[in-house]
Amino acid sequence: MKLEQLKISGICEPMGYHLLKPVLSWKVTGAKGQRPVHASIDVTRHGDDKTILFHKEGADLKWEGTRLDLALSPRTKYEVKVSVKDDSGEETCGYTFFETGKMQEAWVGQWIGTKDQKVHPVFRKQFSLADFEAGRLYIAGLGLYEAYLNGEKIGNEYLTPYFNDYAETVQVQTYDVSPLLKEENTLDIYLGKGWYSSRFGMASQCSFDEYRLIAELHIQHGDAKETVVATDTSWKYTGSHVVNSGIYDGEVFDSCSNIEKSEWHSAVLIEDELGKLVDRYSLPIVKKQELPVKEVICQADGTLILDFGQNMAGWVVFESFLEKGEQLHLEFGEVLQNGQFYNKNYKTATGGFTYISDGKPKLVRPHFTYFGFRYVKVSGCIDQLKPDHFTAWVLYSNLDDTGFIETDHEKLNRLFQNCVWGQKSNFLDIPSDCPQRDERLAWTGDAQIFAPTASYNMDTQAFYRKFMWMMRTAQMHRQGGVPAYVPESFILCDSAAGWGDAATILPSVMWEYYQNKEMLQEFYPMMKDWVDYEGKQIEKTCGRKYGLWTEGFQFGDWLALDGFSEQEFKGSTPDEYMSSMYYYNSLKLICRAAQTLELPEYEYYKELEEKQRTCLLDEYFSPKGHLTVNTQTAYILAIYFDLYRDYQVLVSDFIKQLRRDKYKIKGGFAGGPILCQTLAKCGRGDLAYHFLLNEEYPGWLYEVNHGATTIWERWNSILPDGNINSMGMNSLNHYAYGSVCEFLYKYMAGIQSGKKGFKCAKIAPVISPFVRHVKAKYDSVFGKYEVEYSLLDDGKISIRVEVPFGCTATLQLPETSQSIPLCAGVYENTYQPEKDVRCMYSQEAFLSDVFQNQEAEGLIMKEIGMALMFRNPDNSFRQVFDLYELIPMGFEPQKIGMVVAQLAKIKSY
Structure with missing residues (x-):
């Protein structure tokens, strides 16, 4: 038995992070037993292992996150020991540490800069040491910095101090420089423009125009004394090899200049106020x-x-x-x-x-x-x-990988990799929309729709905490509103639904995946202020805090295909429908959060939720339950947000809407990413797979067929002739539509969270005869789940499920009514499903699929030759039951019925 992945607030061995309420988590692997019966936590200060600063033990310690209640001191290293005993009697221990930054400690160092802002400076400080034991560097350099001690780069991270809302806060990084110290030392700090002072944002403007540096190097000596080397006017600077730089403008690097022989000038103090210095939030x-x-x-x-x-x-x-x-x-x-x-x-x-x-x-x-x-x-x-x-x-x-999916369908595997690479490319400190053009902004709408997929792929809790901290900072200046992207380089628009709703959706996703109550508590004020803001917008026109949100700018169903043309920025789903629906969903989410945190305002928001629900039902649903807004995204949101009079009527009408759309994707950023998840949720996994595996435009595999290795911004970013769409807004590396991979994890593999997150999971694969083998893993905060299944040649299904230590799961065997409770361990079974999964041509099967099967096509040609008219690409939405439309042309119903019955018996393998 081993303890692994010991983390503090989602970070391994954090140094200098903002950790006012540190939360310890760990995982148990290789255990003989199934669950813990006792665990203990001890925290001591480095160098004093006898004084226990925090101790907690018991049978119910939360390995997904136990808060360490202790008073933290600045610049202090704390060591943590965890002991666990399982129900087999086996015991083991694990160790980790965390180290605080400067916290609220006053700075000795001063902000310094240059007289000439035209050059990219390198600052230098030389100093001597008679003896030394350890050293810590606390530093922030703007726009970006790289630090070198005695010619060696300090740390393995780049683009520090990352993306900040510079007028509000600037993050400080902490480095252990002990191995680099010598008797004679030279500390060099190179500065570049970065997000801070190069053109950036929707206006491509420069927000600030002066380089800044503040640093303190604390050196511990053997006699317990300390030396502090801090930024002041004794530091020197000269121009560096970087001639020019910018996030959008690239970089020019001239090695010909000799820095050592350059003229060095005294640094100047900068008195102008800037944002408050804070310990870091950003992952490296x-x-x-x-x-x-x-x-x-x-x-x-x-x-x-x-x-x-x-x-x-x-x-x-x-x-x-x-x-x-x-x-x-x-x-x-x-x-x-x-x-x-x-x-x-x-x-x-x-x-x-x-x-x-x-x-x-x-x-x-x-x-x-x-x-x-x-x-x-x-x-x-x-x-x-x-x-x-x-x-x-x-x-x-530096996020840890947590998810993996592999199937026998190579194009589907490529799609999964495209999704992962989209996340890699756009998770440089912020969840950006794209990594290449003159944008690269942290759009809140993209972030919220992708968060579930992102959190299957990688451990995102620390990453999104940083982003939510920036959201909350921006919100404080907008009376509860949340901007479309953060931090704003200028005011783009009023807070918009779907984008601003990241304020409630992101904390809720973090709670579902990580069950970190401290994080939920930290960002509950952001949730509350956003919901109150939405209510105020509605109150302006309705005179009450529920109703239709009709005022102000809305993005709507961005880049949908059902607008006036497929090149429009917005689809046909009415803005007020979408904004009012998102408000309803946010009310639901804040109710759950308030209930989880046992807050008294739960009753208030619950009453508001019910009133909003009634209002939307009265406005958009007929008495018999028919939705009156006939767009794909309208149906998707109603089903996804659980708003209906009659669920079966809503689902039936949704399928009819899809048929009117010829089973082509029409939804944009609001509907498209969750189309497959919504279909699976309402029991139409067959249609979910149809959209997922469709290789024609528009679709995910259409992109794969056109050589995509990431996810595109538009469904038609590259046209069928191979040329890039000339309409603009055309990144080939956006992640929003990659949210379909949530379907792969949650439904295809069937790994779903339960009422206690993934501590009590539900395993319920939705299978397809077109994907015969699936292997998936999700290394949750509780431990790693694995699901692997195969559709065998004899029609049986073989399935293997692994449940992590301390967890339970309910396995719903695919294509049966059998539900099996599982404890930690490995479960394997091969069984005969209740229907023959090899038979793929039901009455709702698509004729375009049928015609790809030689046996099926031969049957139709022999018995109903005229049916070949449906092979026209314009009829790709036609289904087997459409064969009955040929009856008026003289074909006997019995003969068509016989063909339909024979098609239903044809096996895919």
Whole structure:
């Protein structure tokens, strides 16, 4: 038995994080028993293992998260010991630590800057030490910084101090520099513009215009004394090798200048106020993977195109053997057009990376920007270049992988990987919309729709905590409203439904997946203020806090296909319907949160929820239960949010709406990402698989067939002829529609949370004859669930389920009425389902699928030859029961019935 993944507030061994209420979690693996019978936690201060600062024990300690109630001191390391005993009598221990940052401690260091803002500065401080035991560096440099001690880079993270709402707060990072200290020391800090002072945001404007640095290096000596090296006017600065940089504008790096021989100037103090210095929230951005060049394409103009085979975000790093003064210029793109380099969809973010050599061999990389790309155009001195000189560094926040899915359907596997790569590319400190063009903003609407999928793929609790902290900060200045993206570079619009509702949806998703009550409590005020804001908007026109939200700008069903044309930004679902529905959903979510936290306002919000429900039913549903807004997204939201008079009537009408839409996806950001989940929820897994596996436009596998390695922003980002859509708003690396992977985890694999999150899970796979083998895992905060099943040649189903230590699950055997309670351990069974799962052509099967089967097509040709008229692509929505439409043409009902019956017996394998 082992204790693994010991985390503090979702982070392994955090140093310098904002941890006012630290929460300890751990996982047990390899246990002989099934559940814990006793556990204990002890916390001590580093160097004093005899004084127990916190102790807790019992049979019911929460390994998904136990709050450590102790008074924390600044710049202090705490060591944690966890002991667990299981029901077999086996015992084990695990250890971790966390270290606080400066907290509220006053700073000795001062903000320093430069007289000349034109150069990218490097600040230097030299100092001597007679003896030393340990050192900690506390630092924030704006816009971005890289710190070096005695020529060695401090830490393995990049783009620090990350994305901040600089007028409000600036994050401070803490580093252990003990191994780098010497008797004679040189501390160099390089600064770049970053999000802080390069053009950024919807207005592409610069928010700030001066470099800033504040730092304290605390050095512990053997006599228990401390030396502090802090920023002040004794520091010197000069221009660095970085000539220019910007998040959108790339970077120019000139190695020819000799910093050591440059003129060094005294730093100047900066008195202007900026945001408050706070301990960090952001996870480190690190190099998570390296990708080699897959192909080199020579262009007629003498340039080279490097194809890394995968759309991603990060850097291209290369070995330089150039002579002094020679240059290389790298440009970045996502797609080729007619074999040529293309990046017009980047709009103005096409600066790329330029390197000017000093003649010394070295490994070259950018420092203060990042790029989204698959293809890299290389120009300049390329004669001696080799493909193995270049490597792509995949950069994103240091999140642990928690999910994995593999099937016997290769295109479905590619879709899953596209989703994961979309998350990797857009989880650089914030959940951005895209990593390449002149946008890269943390849109709240994208974040909330993708959060369930993201939290299956990776451990997101610390990542989203940072984002929600930024949301809450922005909300405080908007009377409860939440902006469309945070932090705002300028006021884009009034707070909009679906986007602002991230304030209630994100905390609710975090609670479902991680059961961290402290986090729910931390962001409950954000939930409450947003719901109150929505109520006030409705009150302006209705005179009460329930009704239709009709005022102000709304994004609606963004980039849906059922607008005036498929190129419109907005679909046909009325704004007031969507905004009012989202308000209803947020009322439901805050009721659940208030009930979980045992807050007295639960009754108030519950009454408001019921009134809003009644209002929506009266406005949008007929007395018999028919929804009066006939769009795909309208039905999806009603079913997804559980709003109906008669559930069966609503579901039946939803299917009729899909047929009117010829079973083509019409929904945008609000409806499209949750279409398959909604169909599975209402018992139509067959249709969910139809949309999932559809290879024609629009659809997820349409993208795969067009070479996508990430998720597109638009369903038609690339047209059927292979050309990129020229209508703008065209990123090939957005993650919103990747939310379909929630269907893969939750329904295809069947791994679902229960009333206590994933401590008591439900395993209920929804199977399809078109996907015969599925293997999935989800390493939840409670432990790892695994589900694997196969549809065997003899019609039986083989299934294997693994339930983690301390957890229980209910297994619903696919295609049976049998439900089996499971304890921790492995369950395997091979059984005969209640229906033959090999038979795939029911009356609701699509004729386009039937015609792909040689036996089925032959049967139809022999008996009802005229039915081949349905092979026309315009009739791809036709189903087997449509064969009865041929009766007026002289075909006997009995004969058609016989064909339908025979089709139902044809097996897929």
